[in-house]
Amino acid sequence: CKDVGHRLSGSTGAAAAVEYTRQLMIAYDFDTVYLQPVMVPNWKRGPVEILKIMNSKKRGVIDLNALALGNSVGTGSQGILAEIIELKGISEIQERKNELAGKIVFFNGPMDPTLLETFSAYGAAVSQRSSGAARTAPYGAKAIIVRSMTQSLDDVPHTGSLRYQTDIKAIPAMAISTKDADLLSQLLKDQANLHIYMENYAEMLPEAQSFNVIGQLTGTLFPDEYIAVGGHLDSWDVGEGAHDDGSGCMQGIEVLRVFKSLNIKPKRTLRAVMWMNEENGSKGGKAYANLSEMRKEHHIAAIESDRGGFVPRGFTSTGSAKQKQQLSKWKILFEPYGLHDFDRTGGGADIGPLSKQGTFLIGLLPDGQRYFRYHHTEKDVFEAVDRRELELGAASMASLVYLLDQYGIKN
Numbered sequence: 446c447k448d449v450g451h452r453l454s455g456s457t458g459a460a461a462a463v464e465y466t467r468q469l470m471i472a473y474d475f476d477t478v479y480l481q482p483v484m485v486p487n488w489k490r491g492p493v494e495i496l497k498i499m500n501s502k503k504r505g506v507i508d509l510n511a512l513a514l515g516n517s518v519g520t521g522s523q524g525i526l527a528e529i530i531e532l533k534g535i536s537e538i539q540e541r542k543n544e545l546a547g548k549i550v551f552f553n554g555p556m557d558p559t560l561l562e563t564f565s566a567y568g569a570a571v572s573q574r575s576s577g578a579a580r581t582a583p584y585g586a587k588a589i590i591v592r593s594m595t596q597s598l599d600d601v602p603h604t605g606s607l608r609y610q611t612d613i614k615a616i617p618a619m620a621i622s623t624k625d626a627d628l629l630s631q632l633l634k635d636q637a638n639l640h641i642y643m644e645n646y647a648e649m650l651p652e653a654q655s656f657n658v659i660g661q662l663t664g665t666l667f668p669d670e671y672i673a674v675g676g677h678l679d680s681w682d683v684g685e686g687a688h689d690d691g692s693g694c695m696q697g698i699e700v701l702r703v704f705k706s707l708n709i710k711p712k713r714t715l716r717a718v719m720w721m722n723e724e725n726g727s728k729g730g731k732a733y734a735n736l737s738e739m740r741k742e743h744h745i746a747a748i749e750s751d752r753g754g755f756v757p758r759g760f761t762s763t764g765s766a767k768q769k770q771q772l773s774k775w776k777i778l779f780e781p782y783g784l785h786d787f788d789r790t791g792g793g794a795d796i797g798p799l800s801k802q803g804t805f806l807i808g809l810l811p812d813g814q815r816y817f818r819y820h821h822t823e824k825d826v827f828e829a830v831d832r833r834e835l836e837l838g839a840a841s842m843a844s845l846v847y848l849l850d851q852y853g854i855k856n
């Protein structure tokens with residue numbers, strides 16, 4: 446993993462990861478290992494990223510820690526110099542829409558620290574990042590800046606994807622670190638006419654060829670019933686995407702390796718799947734489900750791990766009442782190992798499209814308190830993942846796959 450590095454869709458790192466995981470599964474002697482072609486967006490950050498306050502009365506020019514948001518357009522060499530306006534969230538746009546023209550809009554709504562579940566806080570705040578640009582461009586905003594999606598207070602900016610609307614002008618968007626967001630907000634209290642300069646060269650290139658990577662153990666009794674398990678192989682283009690989602694990929698492969706090494710011949714067909722392009726398009730998940738449908742495959746269940754390689758606490762799920770009932774019956778088998786949380790709705794972005802087949806969708810639910818320290822940053826590196834916690838997650842997934850394989854699950 447240290448050799449491959451980050452793996453944004455369309456990058457050489459992503460291509461290297463496809464080959465690395467393919468070779469790894471061949472080395473583990475899985476029954477079949479193959480690539481599934483998928484066209485992916487090919488976004489490039491560009492070589493230079495500048496964001497600075499130009500006219501602070503207190504401190505003059507101040508460089509800010511910033512990263513362009515994924516899928517963002519760039520400013521080009523002329524840059525954008527404009528007055529800044531702070532909003533606390535998407536909900537404030539309507540009220541202040543007449544003040545946005547010609548300005549850089551600064552979304553500074555923090556992830557709510559009073560929510561126990563970090564993913565709930567993320568879910569409540571992330572629309573600033575994903576739709577802030579498209580929501581403010583119609584009112585004449587020139588660009589947006591977003592407070593990083595984390596509860597940590599530090600100098601590390603968090604990237605992540607945004608979505609433009611086809612009929613709305615695409616304006617540049619960058620994330621700034623939480624410390625810089627606090628600084629900017631503080632300075633604005635004393636000086637309303639702060640000006641910001643933004644310069645970057647982000648651009649969306651034509652789609653690129655990429656692949657989902659699949660390893661399979663073919664079922665002995667019901668080979669036409671499939672259980673898929675894995676994560677997404679692509680990552681953001683900073684750090685190494687170790688928690689997000691190298692962990693889920695390795696856990697998926699580990700599940701099949703455990704079956705092999707214990708010489709358990711599965712009744713049903715097990716697939717370790719490394720989906721491509723979850724971060725900025727989800728093309729891999731859609732392609733996998735479409736192809737599966739064309740081949741009339743029936744996935745009885747799919748398990749995705751995409752919440753970091755932390756100690757497992759349970760599983761989320763989406764499915765019929767019967768399917769969920771079956772899962773909760775098995776809860777007692779996991780409780781001695783610290784997994785107790787089986788009631789939440791969930792699954793995973795990549796397995797979601799399989800729901801059309803009636804597939805029971807399951808997500809590994811690890812402890813979530815530390816994930817957003819690393820999420821989409823340069824800090825998400827191999828060393829940030831604890832081997833034992835990662836293995837506990839893989840073992841939990843393997844145990845659940847074993848139960849699903851032995852007993853099946855009715856929808």
Ligand SMILES: [Zn+2]
Pocket residue numbers: 677689690723751
């Ligand atoms: Zn992810």
